Structures are given as structure tokens and as C-alpha cells.
Amino acid sequence: MNMKNMNKKVLEFYKGGPSVKQVPETKIKLTEIKDLIHQGYQLLGELREDVNAPVVKAKFLNQAIIAIYGEEAARIFYDAKNFTREGAMPKPVLKTLFGEDGVQTLEGKEHHHRKHYFMDLMSPERMDDYHILLDKNLTEALDKQDGEFELFDLSNQVLFNTICEWSGIHVERYDSETLEKLARNQISMISSAITSPTDHLKGITDRKHSEKWAKDLIKEAREHPDPGKENHALYVFANATDLDGKLLPVDVAAVELLNIIRPTVALTVWMTLMGHALFAQKSIYEELKADFDNLQDPFIQEMRRYYPFFPMLPANAVRDVEIDGYKIPKDSWVVLDVYGTNHDERTIDSPDAFDMKRYIGKTKDISYEEQYEMIAQGGGKFREMHRCAGEWITLHSMRVFADQLVNKYEFTVPEQDWTIPMDQFPTYPNSKALLIKDTSCIQA
Numbered sequence: 423m424n425m426k427n428m429n430k431k432v433l434e435f436y437k438g439g440p441s442v443k444q445v446p447e448t449k450i451k452l453t454e455i456k457d458l459i460h461q462g463y464q465l466l467g468e469l470r471e472d473v474n475a476p477v478v479k480a481k482f483l484n485q486a487i488i489a490i491y492g493e494e495a496a497r498i499f500y501d502a503k504n505f506t507r508e509g510a511m512p513k514p515v516l517k518t519l520f521g522e523d524g525v526q527t528l529e530g531k532e533h534h535h536r537k538h539y540f541m542d543l544m545s546p547e548r549m550d551d552y553h554i555l556l557d558k559n560l561t562e563a564l565d566k567q568d569g570e571f572e573l574f575d576l577s578n579q580v581l582f583n584t585i586c587e588w589s590g591i592h593v594e595r596y597d598s599e600t601l602e603k604l605a606r607n608q609i610s611m612i613s614s615a616i617t618s619p620t621d622h623l624k625g626i627t628d629r630k631h632s633e634k635w636a637k638d639l640i641k642e643a644r645e646h647p648d649p650g651k652e653n654h655a656l657y658v659f660a661n662a663t664d665l666d667g668k669l670l671p672v673d674v675a676a677v678e679l680l681n682i683i684r685p686t687v688a689l690t691v692w693m694t695l696m697g698h699a700l701f702a703q704k705s706i707y708e709e710l711k712a713d714f715d716n717l718q719d720p721f722i723q724e725m726r727r728y729y730p731f732f733p734m735l736p737a738n739a740v741r742d743v744e745i746d747g748y749k750i751p752k753d754s755w756v757v758l759d760v761y762g763t764n765h766d767e768r769t770i771d772s773p774d775a776f777d778m779k780r781y782i783g784k785t786k787d788i789s790y791e792e793q794y795e796m797i798a799q800g801g802g803k804f805r806e807m808h809r810c811a812g813e814w815i816t817l818h819s820m821r822v823f824a825d826q827l828v829n830k831y832e833f834t835v836p837e838q839d840w841t842i843p844m845d846q847f848p849t850y851p852n853s854k855a856l857l858i859k860d861t862s863c864i865q866a
């Protein structure tokens with residue numbers, strides 16, 4: 423190879439090679455936006471289909487966005503050399519769902535430092551504490567049921583009370599009306615992130631109330647430490663510092679405390695979807711009950727993959743990046759399609775079928791190792807990347823619910839609307855999983 427050719431090769435490599443293509447753009451007319459929004463979780467897949475390519479660019483209200491999906495794309499997305507989260511999250515989402523200046527918005531050393539506080543809370547001993555507490559609280563709540571109830575409502579309150587208690591908050595101080603309101607507020611912060619302007623404003627108000635409540639708790643925890651509870655979330659965030667060793671401002675500590683409480687209460691949605699998996703038709707219930715010990719965790723992983731929850735994750739490209747043979751220019755605003763990745767035919771066999779057996783023998787790799795194939799709660803490494811800090815709390819919660827719904831109680835399933843609308847965030851069956859506990863069948 424002569425020098426001239428070699429220089430050309432180097433240059434081509436640097437540019438991503440001669441075959442790297444420009445991301446195809448799909449033109450969206452203003453009149454089509456409403457229809458597209460109704461595609462909900464399937465929207466990005468529709469856009470890919472429009473251009474017949476795995477990477478697609480679209481413009482919504484003058485903002486260009488590039489959508490990527492799949493295991494390989496996720497691996498590249500999580501590499502901090504390629505993408506940053508800084509400035510990528512839309513303001514409406516920060517104002518409701520995440521709150522400002524929380525761990526989700528940090529990068530580099532600051533992110534690692536803050537993320538350790540979260541991951542240190544998730545020790546095996548504390549996970550056992552959580553499991554035992556939730557098991558007790560769910561039993562108490564189900565024992566009390568008499569007549570028809572919504573699995574959604576019941577999960578909402580049980581999860582809220584449990585995560586507060588686990589975090590070191592004295593729930594017994596509050597009357598039931600206050601507890602109900604606080605529990606509902608956690609869901610409203612989530613559902614108002616992507617919704618109508620009226621619901622969004624309600625979400626902002628509900629976040630303000632929740633933050634005020636959490637700030638008061640942090641202040642009190644700073645003034646009156648509770649010996650023995652140093653490793654509980656309330657006291658961990660009350661005493662958390664920044665990289666210079668200064669205590670976090672009260673409002674930031676409150677946002678982080680809510681970053682434990684709100685997403686745990688969000689599990690209400692998965693528990694309602696579990697109602698769908700088990701009771702909308704009988705086959706999954708029967709398959710699971712017949713071999714519960716072996717299928718419990720594969721069932722949970724398949725639930726996390728199959729049902730839609732977190733739709734997409736945004737980031738900004740910090741350099742030119744190549745994905746699936748397409749060049750994503752530096753500074754592009756990019757979203758990783760979470761739902762699309764979990765339903766990617768290139769890596770998942772028959773992705774539209776619910777098949778819990780696909781995860782037999784693989785459950786530990788999915789939820790305890792670095793991974794990018796099934797990213798319902800994000801992917802990558804827990805401590806160094808933005809992967810969800812609550813994946814293990816999620817697993818414990820789903821184990822407790824699955825066990826009680828399948829093994830401990832029996833239910834009659836009243837007539838109801840099991841439809842799961844794809845254009846609602848977060849989504850769950852329209853009737854919120856109605857059940858009637860069979861009092862004659864409770865096991866000791």
C-alpha cells in the first residue's frame with residue numbers, strides 16, 4: 423500500500439469507513455403528529471419502518487431526534503466516550519418524573535460518587551429486610567380484602583408504606599388519608615411526565631408537595647439522627663455529601679430520597695400488569711404455578727421484557743458515532759428505544775410472544791451483570807453507568823407479589839376491560855386488574 427492510499431484508509435476509518443451511511447430522515451407533517459403520538463410505545467418502530475432502516479431521524483416541532491435500538495446500539499449508547507446525558511432530558515420530564523439535580527442528570531465523577539449512595543443501600547441484607555417487610559405488608563393488605571378490589575390501588579398503598587418504612591420513615595405518624603395522598607402523588611409524578619398540559623401541571627404540583635414532604639424529612643433527620651438507622655435511605659441521603667465533602671443541599675437530598683420512593687411506588691404498574699399476565703387468561707398462571715420455584719424469576723424477567731414501561735432514554739452524542747452502519751454526527755440528540763430493544767427480532771426469538779422459559783438459567787446474568795440485551799430498567803453497569811439503581815428492589819417486589827398471587831391466595835376474576843392502551847405512559851389494563859379474594863381458599 424502506498425502512502426497516499428494508506429492516508430486515505432486512515433481518514434476513511436476515522437470518518438467511519440466508506441460504507442457508513444447518513445441516517446435516513448422521515449418527514450413528519452404537522453397533521454400526522456397526533457396520529458403518531460397515538461402509536462405510543464410503537465412510535466419509534468413505526469418511524470424505522472417508514473425509512474426501512476434500524477436508525478432513523480425525525481423532526482418533532484423543529485427538534486431533530488435520532489432514534490436507535492437494539493443490543494449493540496445500547497452498548498454504544500452507554501459508553502460515556504460516545505454519549506452524555508447532560509442536557510438531554512426534556513425539561514417537562516425533569517419537572518415531574520425525575521426532579522432537578524438528581525443522579526439522573528449527573529455525569530463522570532459526580533455521577534459515580536452520587537450513584538454509590540444508591541447502590542450501597544442495596545446490600546443483600548437490606549434487600550432481605552425489604553423482602554420480609556413487603557411480604558408482611560402485602561399479607562396484611564390482602565387479608566383485609568373483602569369483595570372486589572383493584573390490584574392497582576392495593577399495590578400502590580402497600581408499596582408506598584413498605585418503601586417508606588424500609589427507608590427509615592415513620593409511617594405510623596401519618597393518618598391513612600395523608601398516606602393515600604402521598605402514595606397517589608408518586609404515581610402522578612410519573613404519569614404527568616408525558617401527557618396533556620393539564621395533567622402535566624397537576625404533576626408539577628404533586629412533585630412540589632412530595633418534595634416539600636421529603637425536605638421536611640431530610641431536615642428532621644439532620645437534626646435528630648436515629649441511631650441504628652444510618653444505612654437507611656432517609657439518613658443516607660440526609661448525610662450524603664458532594665465530591666468536596668459538603669452536605670448535599672436539602673432540596674437535592676430530598677430529590678434523591680424521592681428517587682427511592684417514587685420508582686418503588688411505580689412498581690404498582692408492574693404489579694397491575696402482573697395481574698394481566700396471571701388473570702387475563704389462565705395459561706401463564708397455570709404454567710407458573712405448576713413449577714413455581716424454577717419459573718418464578720424467568721417469569722419476572724419475561725414480564726419486565728414483554729410489557730411496555732419505560733419507553734426511551736435520551737442522550738447527546740459527544741462525538742461522531744457509528745451505529746448499525748449509520749453515522750450519528752456529534753451533538754445529535756439521540757434516543758435509545760427501550761421498548762424496541764426489548765422486542766428486537768435481531769436478538770430475541772419471537773419477541774411478541776410471552777415465553778417465560780426463554781429466561782431459564784439466565785436470570786442472574788440479566789439482573790446482576792453488565793448487560794444490554796434486555797433493558798427494561800436500562801443497561802450497562804450499575805455503579806458506573808445510569809442503569810436503574812432499583813433493579814433488585816424490583817425483583818424482590820415482583821417475587822413477593824407473584825408468590826402471594828399464585829401460591830398464597832386464590833381469586834375470582836370479575837368481568838373487566840383488560841385492554842392495555844399503547845398510547846398512555848405508564849400503561850396498564852384499563853380496569854386496573856380487578857380481583858375478588860376467595861376467602862375459602864386461603865392457605866395457612
Ligand code: HEM
Binds near residue numbers: 537540686731812
Ligand atoms: C417500576 C420499575 C422500574 C423501572 C421500569 C425503572 C426504569 C429505569 C430506567 C429505564 C432508568 C434509566 C436508565 C438509564 O438512564 O440508563 C432508571 C434509572 C433509575 N432508577 Fe429505576 N426503574 C424502576 C424501579 C426503580 C426502583 C424500585 C428504584 C429505587 C428503589 C429505582 C431507582 C432508579 C434510579 C435512582 C435511577 C437513576 C440511575 C442513574 O442515573 O444512575 N428505579 N430506572
